[in-house]
Amino acid sequence: MSTSPLYKTYARSELSFERGEGVWLVTVDGRRFLDCASGVAVNSLGHSHPHLVEALKAQAEKLWHVSNIYTIPEQEKLGRRLIEATFADRVFFTNSGAEALEAAIKTARRYFHDKGEGERYRLITFEGAFHGRTLATIAAGGQEKYLEGFGPKMPGFDQVPFGDLDAVKAAIGPETAGILVEPVQGEGGIRPLPTETLRALREICDRNGLLLVLDEVQSGVGRTGRFFAHEWAGITPDIMAIAKGIGGGFPFGACLATEEAAAGMVPGTHGSTYGGNPLAMAVGNAVLDVVLSEGFLESVQRKGLLLKQRLAAVVDQHPRVFEEIRGTGLMLGLRCRVPSAEVLAEMRANGLLSVAAGENVLRIMPPLIISEEEIGEAVARVEKAAAAVEAKLDKGAAE
Numbered sequence: 001m002s003t004s005p006l007y008k009t010y011a012r013s014e015l016s017f018e019r020g021e022g023v024w025l026v027t028v029d030g031r032r033f034l035d036c037a038s039g040v041a042v043n044s045l046g047h048s049h050p051h052l053v054e055a056l057k058a059q060a061e062k063l064w065h066v067s068n069i070y071t072i073p074e075q076e077k078l079g080r081r082l083i084e085a086t087f088a089d090r091v092f093f094t095n096s097g098a099e100a101l102e103a104a105i106k107t108a109r110r111y112f113h114d115k116g117e118g119e120r121y122r123l124i125t126f127e128g129a130f131h132g133r134t135l136a137t138i139a140a141g142g143q144e145k146y147l148e149g150f151g152p153k154m155p156g157f158d159q160v161p162f163g164d165l166d167a168v169k170a171a172i173g174p175e176t177a178g179i180l181v182e183p184v185q186g187e188g189g190i191r192p193l194p195t196e197t198l199r200a201l202r203e204i205c206d207r208n209g210l211l212l213v214l215d216e217v218q219s220g221v222g223r224t225g226r227f228f229a230h231e232w233a234g235i236t237p238d239i240m241a242i243a244k245g246i247g248g249g250f251p252f253g254a255c256l257a258t259e260e261a262a263a264g265m266v267p268g269t270h271g272s273t274y275g276g277n278p279l280a281m282a283v284g285n286a287v288l289d290v291v292l293s294e295g296f297l298e299s300v301q302r303k304g305l306l307l308k309q310r311l312a313a314v315v316d317q318h319p320r321v322f323e324e325i326r327g328t329g330l331m332l333g334l335r336c337r338v339p340s341a342e343v344l345a346e347m348r349a350n351g352l353l354s355v356a357a358g359e360n361v362l363r364i365m366p367p368l369i370i371s372e373e374e375i376g377e378a379v380a381r382v383e384k385a386a387a388a389v390e391a392k393l394d395k396g397a398a399e
C-alpha cells in the first residue's frame with residue numbers, strides 16, 4: 001500500500017467492495033460478505049435500500065444545496081419528526097457525529113453562560129468513552145492514544161471510571177456543567193451502562209442542576225430496538241448527539257436539546273455550511289419512514305434476541321475462543337479470549353464482516369433489516385470462524 005496517495009491513518013484491509021445489496025457486500029470479483037459491521041452502525045437499512053435510493057435520486061434531481069440562511073423545508077420536516085419522536089424541542093443538523101458532539105458541548109456551555117454562570121463549563125465523562133476525533137471530542141473521550149501529539153488537551157472534561165457513581169459525585173464541583181455519556185459504549189467494546197446507573201445519573205443531574213448530555217451516535221436510531229437506547233431506562237437527557245444510523249450511509253448528524261437547554265443558542269452562536277442540506281434531509285426523512293413505521297422497532301428487538309441467543313450458544317460451544325456475548329438489540333459484542341484480530345480474520349475468511357472494539361470485543365451490528373434467515377447464516381459463519389480458530393489452537397498445542 002506504499003503507493004497509496006492517502007494518509008496512513010488507517011491500517012486498511014485489501015478488501016474492496018463494488019456494491020451492496022441489503023445485508024450483503026460484494027467485491028469486484030463477485031465474493032459476497034454478510035455485513036455485520038454496517039459501516040460501524042451506519043448502514044441502518046443495509047445497502048441500496050430501495051426507499052433510500054429513490055429518496056436520494058428524487059432530491060438530486062431537484063436541489064442539492066442551499067445555505068442555512070434560507071428555510072429548508074425538508075430540514076424543518078425532519079426536525080419536527082425528531083422532536084415528535086423524542087424528548088427534544090430543538091434540533092441542529094451537522095455533517096458527522098463529532099460535529100454533533102461539538103454542538104452538544106457548546107450548547108451545554110452556552111446554557112450556563114446564558115444564566116450568568118459561565119464558570120460552569122466542565123463535563124464529567126467516562127473511561128472507555130469515544131466521542132469523535134476533533135480536538136474537543138478527543139479531550140472528551142480522554143483516550144491517551146488519540147490525544148498524544150496533538151498539543152495541549154482542551155480543558156473542560158473530567159473523566160471517571162466507567163459507571164462509577166461515587167466517582168461522579170466526587171467529581172462535581174463549582175465548574176461542573178453536566179455529564180456526557182454513551183448509554184452503550186460502542187468503540188469501548190459494546191459496554192451498556194446499566195439502566196439503574198443511567199437513572200442515577202439523571203437523578204444526580206437533577207439534584208445538582210446539571211445537564212445530562214447523551215452520545216447516541218452509535219446506539220441511536222433503532223440500533224438497540226428502541227428509537228434511542230436511553231428509552232430502555234425510562235429517562236430523558238437534556239441534550240443528545242446523534243449521527244451514523246440516521247443517515248443510513250449519507251453523512252450527517254444532529255444535536256437535539258430541550259427548549260431550556262438550547263436557550264442560549266441564538267443567532268450567531270453556531271452554524272454549519274452543509275449541516276442539514278437538502279440531500280441529507282431527504283435521506284434522513286426516508287430513514288425515519290422505515291425506522292418509525294409500525295412494528296419496525298419491535299422487529300429489531302425480536303431479531304436482536306434471536307441473534308443474541310444463538311450467539312450465546314456459539315459462545316458456550318467455543319469457550320476457548322469466546323468469553324461472552326453482550327449488548328442489546330442489534331448492537332451486540334462478542335468478547336474474545338484469543339486476540340480478536342485472529343477471530344476477525346477467520347470471520348472474513350468465512351464471508352462475514354465484523355469490526356473490532358475495546359476490551360477485545362468484536363461488534364456484531366448487522367443492518368436493522370436483516371432477516372431471520374440471514375441471522376441463521378451469520379451465526380453459522382461465526383460458528384465456522386470459531387471452529388477454525390480452535391483448530392489453529394489445537395495445531396499450535398500439538399506442535
Ligand SMILES: *Cc1c(COP(=O)(O)O)cnc(C)c1O
Binds near residue numbers: 097099132244
Ligand atoms: C462514531 C462515533 C462518534 C463520532 O462520529 P463521526 O461521524 O465519526 O465524527 C461519536 N460518538 C460515538 C459514540 C460514535 O460511535
